[in-house]
Amino acid sequence: MTTRTPDPKHDLVQVAATLRKRGLLFRGAHANLSLRDEERLLITRGGSVADLQEDDLAWLPLSTEGIQDDFDANHREIVDMHTRLYRHRSDLRAIIHCHPPHSTAFAVAHKPIPAVYEPMLRQGIHTDVPVVAWAPRGSAASVNGILEAFNNSDVVAVLLANHGVLVAGKTPAEALDRLTALEEAAELVLHAHALGGIVALPEAAYREVAERMQRFRMAS
Numbered sequence: 001m002t003t004r005t006p007d008p009k010h011d012l013v014q015v016a017a018t019l020r021k022r023g024l025l026f027r028g029a030h031a032n033l034s035l036r037d038e039e040r041l042l043i044t045r046g047g048s049v050a051d052l053q054e055d056d057l058a059w060l061p062l063s064t065e066g067i068q069d070d071f072d073a074n075h076r077e078i079v080d081m082h083t084r085l086y087r088h089r090s091d092l093r094a095i096i097h098c099h100p101p102h103s104t105a106f107a108v109a110h111k112p113i114p115a116v117y118e119p120m121l122r123q124g125i126h127t128d129v130p131v132v133a134w135a136p137r138g139s140a141a142s143v144n145g146i147l148e149a150f151n152n153s154d155v156v157a158v159l160l161a162n163h164g165v166l167v168a169g170k171t172p173a174e175a176l177d178r179l180t181a182l183e184e185a186a187e188l189v190l191h192a193h194a195l196g197g198i199v200a201l202p203e204a205a206y207r208e209v210a211e212r213m214q215r216f217r218m219a220s
């Protein structure tokens with residue numbers, strides 16, 4: 001499968017704008033986004049995506065590790081988080097890291113987000129979204145923790161303890177939709193606790209949802 005699109009820079013700029021429209025950024029609008037194209041990645045060079053422009057994106061070889069001189073200081077720290085995850089999971093072609101307020105509340109509380117909301121399942125998130133232990137953002141310890149969680153091929157999103165979230169997909173649009181479902185779930189689970197608590201989906205729910213989606217896609 002290829003993720004090559006006619007205009008990858010335009011795609012990521014649109015994703016950044018949609019993050020804001022959907023309320024997926026916290027007040028500082030901190031985020032970093034990337035997409036993989038063969039043996040390179042396109043990644044944001046600055047810390048805020050409040051008004052992301054195509055000039056704020058840079059192509060890097062996938063083999064890149066460590067400091068990039070033309071990135072702002074805040075952002076040099078996170079390059080390894082993207083390059084190493086792409087090298088670890090070849091099925092992933094897009095990564096979004098940001099601080100959506102409800103999901104990040106779970107990260108601060110060190111509580112996984114339970115897969116109890118059907119739209120999560122429709123986005124391929126069918127196991128509880130795990131918490132990766134805290135270490136300074138982008139450090140080897142933090143990235144190692146992320147890679148360990150992604151050793152489970154069912155994992156496509158993690159909470160970064162005391163920090164935020166990281167979501168991946170085959171395309172930027174898929175990562176964005178997964179992030180949206182995750183943030184909706186986090187908000188709804190918090191509300192559900194005020195109503196007496198969450199109720200789990202049936203064991204077979206993910207299989208049933210996947211089969212139903214497949215049937216309708218085949219028919220369309």
Ligand SMILES: [Zn+2]
Nearest residue numbers: 030098163164
């Ligand atoms: Zn962050």
